[in-house]
Amino acid sequence: MSIDKTLKIRLKDYHVEEIAPKVYKINEFNLSTMFVIVGEKSAMVIDCGTGVGDFKAVVERLTEGKPYSLYITHAHVDHVGGREQFEEMHMSEKDVPIIKDVTVSYRKSYIDVMRYLMGFKVIRKRDAVIKKVEKEPKLVFVKEGDVIDLGGKIIKVFEVPGHTLGSLAFLDETDRIIFTGDDINPNTLLFLKHSTTVEELYETLLKIKNIEGYDTIWASHLSAPVSKEVFENGIKCAEKISKRRNGFPMIAMTGYNKYVIIHLSHRRRKKKIK
Numbered sequence: 001m002s003i004d005k006t007l008k009i010r011l012k013d014y015h016v017e018e019i020a021p022k023v024y025k026i027n028e029f030n031l032s033t034m035f036v037i038v039g040e041k042s043a044m045v046i047d048c049g050t051g052v053g054d055f056k057a058v059v060e061r062l063t064e065g066k067p068y069s070l071y072i073t074h075a076h077v078d079h080v081g082g083r084e085q086f087e088e089m090h091m092s093e094k095d096v097p098i099i100k101d102v103t104v105s106y107r108k109s110y111i112d113v114m115r116y117l118m119g120f121k122v123i124r125k126r127d128a129v130i131k132k133v134e135k136e137p138k139l140v141f142v143k144e145g146d147v148i149d150l151g152g153k154i155i156k157v158f159e160v161p162g163h164t165l166g167s168l169a170f171l172d173e174t175d176r177i178i179f180t181g182d183d184i185n186p187n188t189l190l191f192l193k194h195s196t197t198v199e200e201l202y203e204t205l206l207k208i209k210n211i212e213g214y215d216t217i218w219a220s221h222l223s224a225p226v227s228k229e230v231f232e233n234g235i236k237c238a239e240k241i242s243k244r245r246n247g248f249p250m251i252a253m254t255g256y257n258k259y260v261i262i263h264l265s266h267r268r269r270k271k272k273i274k
């Protein structure tokens with residue numbers, strides 16, 4: 001799975017690709033991926049990136065004057081950094097404690113890390129416009145089972161704890177696409193402060209696998225959809241971690257068939273996966 005380098009249309013230097021009719025994937029200079037789904041009445045923006053340029057101008061070009069609302073898959077720096085450009089942000093209440101960590105200095109250090117990880121194929125800090133969030137958007141909480149009607153496109157909300165406790169997936173029933181944020185990534189980061197145990201991620205992988213109504217899985221940060229094989233690999237990987245004894249407290253990498261979970265060796269419930 002390679003990093004997103006697609007170039008179909010350039011808007012404000014963001015790379016935009018139409019992945020289904022009126023469904024757009026936007027590559028934020030290889031820092032993050034956002035999606036815009038445009039219905040007949042209104043539009044939905046999924047994630048707002050690290051916040052290094054005029055993302056709102058891109059959204060307004062794609063939505064052609066229709067009202068739009070921002071929803072986030074989770075509250076990490078590369079998904080809520082650009083929130084200043086939006087008046088409201090729809091999210092899970094469980095990820096609220098993470099938002100305060102997403103400061104200007106954190107956003108800058110995220111660019112440093114990504115430039116290193118991506119072989120410098122990422123925007124330079126001096127080219128990024130990183131504004132302080134002067135006014136926080138109003139938070140609107142969404143939960144499992146909520147339905148968003150964009151007019152001709154119906155989106156359903158699922159709670160998918162794992163990468164963060166309040167991670168959300170959005171199922172576009174009309175286009176049969178599920179957007180899973182950073183939860184079903186072949187490199188799943190589970191060692192972060194607000195991540196769940198591997199057993200909870202296991203439950204989430206099973207849950208998403210069994211959701212009906214999609215053919216395509218779009219995770220953030222990737223250049224192509226994730227294949228359904230990801231579930232078997234992720235589930236096997238989680239089982240492998242859960243079956244181990246408690247180890248020395250450290251960050252560990254465990255892989256199964258190209259699916260890697262980076263986790264804390266000691267963060268585990270007493271009950272193991274059977």
Ligand SMILES: [Zn+2]
Pocket residue numbers: 074076163182
């Ligand atoms: Zn994340």
